[in-house]
Amino acid sequence: MTSNKHHASLTRGRITVSYGSTYHILSNDEEISAKLSGSLRHQAASQSELPVVGDWVKFQLLPDNKGIIHFVEERFSKVSRKTSGNRSDEQIIATNIDWLFIVSSLNNDFNLRRIERYLVAGKQSGAKPVIILTKADLCSTIDLYLVPLYALTTDIIVTSFGDDKGIQQIADLLADGQTGALVGSSGVGKSTLINRLVQNETMHVSAIRKEDDRGRHTTTHRELLALPTGGFLIDTPGMREFQPFQAEQLDSQFEDIVQLSFNCRFRNCRHDQEADCAIKQAIESGELSENRYMNYLKLQKELSFQEKRIREKEKLQNKRKKK
Ligand SMILES: Nc1nc2c(ncn2[C@@H]2O[C@H](COP(=O)(O)OP(=O)(O)OP(=O)(O)O)[C@@H](O)[C@H]2O)c(=O)[nH]1
Ligand SMILES: [Mg+2]
Ligand SMILES: [Zn+2]
Incomplete structure (x- = not known):
């Protein structure tokens, strides 16, 4: 990119959250609150060149854990969707992901066609898609769900949170600094999985609606968390398709x-x-x-x-x- 004269004095870190014009960076176990440099903001040819959750960036470290982001490193994978309407712009949901975890619960909210569409988008991302089926403890007919799903993929992990079924399988995939992102409808248990994997009650979760098993959009932001295994996991707001939740726009105000x-x-x-x-x-x-x-x-x-x-x-x- 442009002038490299300060490059050596920059620090490397990873974007954990983005809120309007404020970003959070995880760097050497510290959390930095950062803004974009003027030149990064002005020289970006499109929105997709600006940092998103998962990006590795180079930033100038200021006092009080503040920072100015100067560069976004090249991404090895990205989960994105085309924005609706006639603009051909893409919206990036997360980057530098090894595993895309497509989460679905074993109840009335299960939808094979939706999983199929997620798999297609997942394959285009450069990450490896894996299906996570949650709430096995509430389901007595798991095979009815599994049989048609096996026609689409065999990378399936079945979980339930009472007995930690499947948790170790997920943790194993995220050893050695690997990154996963959890996507799926609201209420399927993405934040619940995060809490188990970070071994802490970090994420707020809430009960689903009795009438139709749908969630309440409890998580409104994408966020990357560091795991005790050395890996990373990204929580995302429930979305029916690859549709970023609009609340993220609210934050700039x-x-x-x-x-x-x-x-x-x-x-x-x-x-x-x-x-x-x-x-x-x-x-x-x-x-x-x-x-x-x-x-x-x-x-x-x-x-x-x-x-x-x-x-x-x-x-x-x-x-x-x-x-
Ligand atoms: N019985 C059972 N309940 C679960 C399991 N996993 C999650 N739940 C419950 O499902 C509800 C929704 O879980 P969340 O983790 O908030 O779901 P989410 O996918 O993060 O939802 P959003 O943030 O709205 O996208 C909570 O009441 C959880 O306790 C499970 O394995 N078994
Ligand atoms: Mg959540
Ligand atoms: Zn609060």
Whole structure:
């Protein structure tokens, strides 16, 4: 790229989260809060040249664990989707992934066609797709799910969280610095798997709806976490197809809330009902205005309402197709 004169003084690290114009970098076990350098921002020919979760970057380290990102290293794999509409732009969901874990639960939300589409996208990513079937403890007819699935792939891991079934198999794939990303619908248990693998209650999880086994969009951000095995795992918000959750756009307008949220107990805190929430504490202490927070919550709810409408529309369309 451009001027290399400061290259030697730059530090290497990996993007763990991106919130609007703020990025978090994991570097030598430290968490750095960073912005893009002006030249990186201006010289990027498209959005896809800017850092995303999973990228290795070179940055200038400033005091107080702050940083300025100067370069994005070449990616060996990337999970992406084409943006809808007539723009041919791609949206990258995560990069430098060895394993794409396509997560589905063994209940009414299971959908073979959806898994098939995920597999196609997975094969294009450069990562190796593996199916994870969760909630085996609630299913007495696992073979009914497995038989048609074997026609698509044999890379399948069956898990259940009570007895840690399948957890070691996943951990083994992520030894030696390998990276995995978990994708799949809301409520299938992606964050639950993360908590088991990081051996900590890092991610907030919530119960699915009884009526249709669907989740509640508990995770709203992609985030990369370091595992005790030396590997990395990326949690993603539930998506029906490869569709990044829109809440990520909200954050550029609320960077103060984003900064505060790094002190919440859960990495994927929505600052709603969760325990030990730094946002709620900041309101109590007067550091954050309650109005601003209410506005944030309102916009967040509107976005999940929009998502819900899109999902219901999809459902209707699918029903029509079947007739
Ligand atoms: N019985 C059973 N429940 C599970 C299992 N794995 C996850 N769950 C439950 O499923 C619900 C949803 O789990 P989450 O981990 O929040 O799901 P998620 O995929 O992260 O959902 P989003 O963040 O909304 O995309 C929680 O109530 C979990 O306790 C499992 O193996 N067995
Ligand atoms: Mg989640
Ligand atoms: Zn919070």
